[in-house]
Amino acid sequence: MRVALLNDPSAELFSNQLLTIGNGHVPVDASNGFISFPPNFCNFVSTKEELINKVFPNIIANHKNYDWLSERxxxxxxxxxxxxLNFKIQNQIVGTLHSFKSxxxxTNEDEATNYPTEFLNSLDVPGLPPHNLQLKVGSxxxxxxxxxxxxxxxxxxxxVTKLMANVIHARLLKGKFK
Structure with a gap:
């Protein structure tokens, strides 16, 4: 949907490459069982620190530059x-770390003994924020x-542009509604 809204040819190419890989239409090397990525697909790194430094070079100076952030x-x-990765990147950003807990x-009081709060807080479900969301301005x-x-x-x-007790102010990074 975002590729269609942006009318960005490079985003459409990348989207099509992801679909090709995801649908299993990329040849597999018989000797090692690995697939070969297209040469313009991505850059490879050996550590998470190298990845962070390649994607977010000089983040300390640029974390409030929204045009710079929108491209990474x-x-x-x-x-x-x-x-x-979020923990490592946020540690590089100067500012106070704010914690937002769920x-x-x-909903049924009879089930409270079966599902204690500690158990519910420990769940890390895709599509839901973590129990303890930690943010800084510029995240x-x-x-x-x-x-x-x-x-x-x-x-x-x-x-994120401003953090308050129960509200997070944020600015759109990309798209026609920016």
């Missing part, structure tokens, strides 16, 4: 990898729920 993203398949409870976040389609739809990238 790291994709990861697992929440634990995302959490680890309020987890069961990049992703909209998880459609609030105002197509302007604020799930997957929209935003940069």
């Amino acid at each position: 993203v790291i994709l990861a398949a697992k929440n634990k990898d995302v959490d680890h 309020i987890d409870c069961v 990049v976040v992703i909209m998880l729920r459609n609030l105002n389609q197509p302007k604020l739809c799930n997957g929209t990238r935003l940069a």
